[in-house]
Amino acid sequence: MSALLSLKNVHRRYRRGGFFTRTEMLHVLRGVDLELEEGASLGLVGRSGCGKSTLGRVALGLERPDKGSVCFRGEDIAASDPASYAEFRRSVQVVFQNVQNSVNPRMTAGEIVAEPMRNFFGLSKAEAVERSRPLLEQVGLKASDADKRPTQFSGGELQRVCIARALAPKPRVVVFDEAVSSLDMLVQARVLSLIEHIRDEQGLAFLFISHDLRVVAGLCREVALMADGVIAARKSSVKELVATGHPAIGELLASLPPAAPGR
């Protein structure tokens, strides 16, 4: 059986510079191979700028690889027919890092969570907003919060709204792109336990992109290290990853703050 989501030899370059200036190519992804099975919870770590987020965007279908392919249930999404593309679109959802920018400030929480349901289930706006209420409760908010606007939520609450939006179309995979990095420690811990709870309850597969080894160690059953545009190692725990002695992992370890100050 083929994996739920797989990236095969994915390359991605960015062109820098304009019409008249000298162009410069940034080769961000240099042949990434990554497979995500049904129900997997994979952490993807690497220092900032190593291409983690680009990989996330390619896996989400937001950017096309220059070379290589992204396959959903074994089928290349670039070549799939509209029906199976729609199935991919519904099944692979995302939660972004920048909470404030992740929601349209002109919409209510209900409308935000309703958007994917209107698109995928053909619901009317009113129906979809009604169905957003139990989803908001599921992520620890109140049903009445559906009528509030983003400015009326705290960062952690807003991230819960984003999680509810990602869960709304009943996906199989959710990509968390630094999803807790902009939150403070306490809120981070609460959101992480929510994510863990949802995973265990719904059997969702995760791709958890982070630069914070502790977060990944606590949440994920597998860890992949990204360096120089490729997957450098994939292990079943952060400990084993550290044991590989890859230079990039050393940098990540060094960037961790001490668990207790002044020890």
Place this chain on the structure above:
Amino acid sequence: MMRRLFYNKIFWAAAILLGLIGAGALFAPQMGLPDPQEVNLAAKLLPPSSEHLLGTDHLGRDVLSRLLYGSRVSLGSVFIILLLIVTFSTLAGSVAGFFGGVIDSAIMRTCDVFLTFPTIILAMFFIAALGTGLTNVVIAIFFTHWAWYARIVRGIVISLKNREYVLAARVAGTSRGRIVARHILPALAPQLLVLSTLDIGHMMLHVAGLSFLGLGVQPPTPEWGSMINDARQYIWTQPQLLIYPGLAIFVSVMAFNLLGDAMRDASDFSFAEVES
């Protein structure tokens, strides 16, 4: 933005002033004024009276009536120009910003070319080629101004299209057209509104200036710029004939500028962010 505007006195002063000017322009035909084009040489250069509230000009035409009918031309042409510019530039700027790459470069280089033409010179060129008239003034101002708007729209669209909520909408299966309608245009509209309000005064001055030079609105149609031109020879004997239309231009341009300023101050975005 709305709440902050509500408590802004300058906003209300400008809005009320513009409301009055707009009402005057809209309802000029219903106010029972004398015909603004009716020549009566027996009644020329009359002082204000109950029949002619602001007196008459050198051809015996009612000045108040000419002022009000003139505002229809000035305001009307500016709104037509704005409508053309905003529609066209939103389209061009969004396409450039949304698709990027070669299309973006092509549209932006075209903008650069148009930005090199000074309005008055291009207007004179059009008028030399196509003849005098308000239509050619409208075309000239459109050609010299659309590129500014297109550039700004492009900047805003680029800054919006990589916002996480637009990406999230794509992941949520929203089509490109719907993304533009639901997420991009609503964010663009208030910024364009402020920008165009700030520009209205500028455009009114162009229309009046070209008409003053005899290139725009042709007599006997009343227009503020051409009224000033008509009154030139009476500057020492009947200065009010210049002062009235001059004051009309001054007050309405100032009102639009104050309104635009108030709206800009009340809005929570800065143009420095998008003009790149």
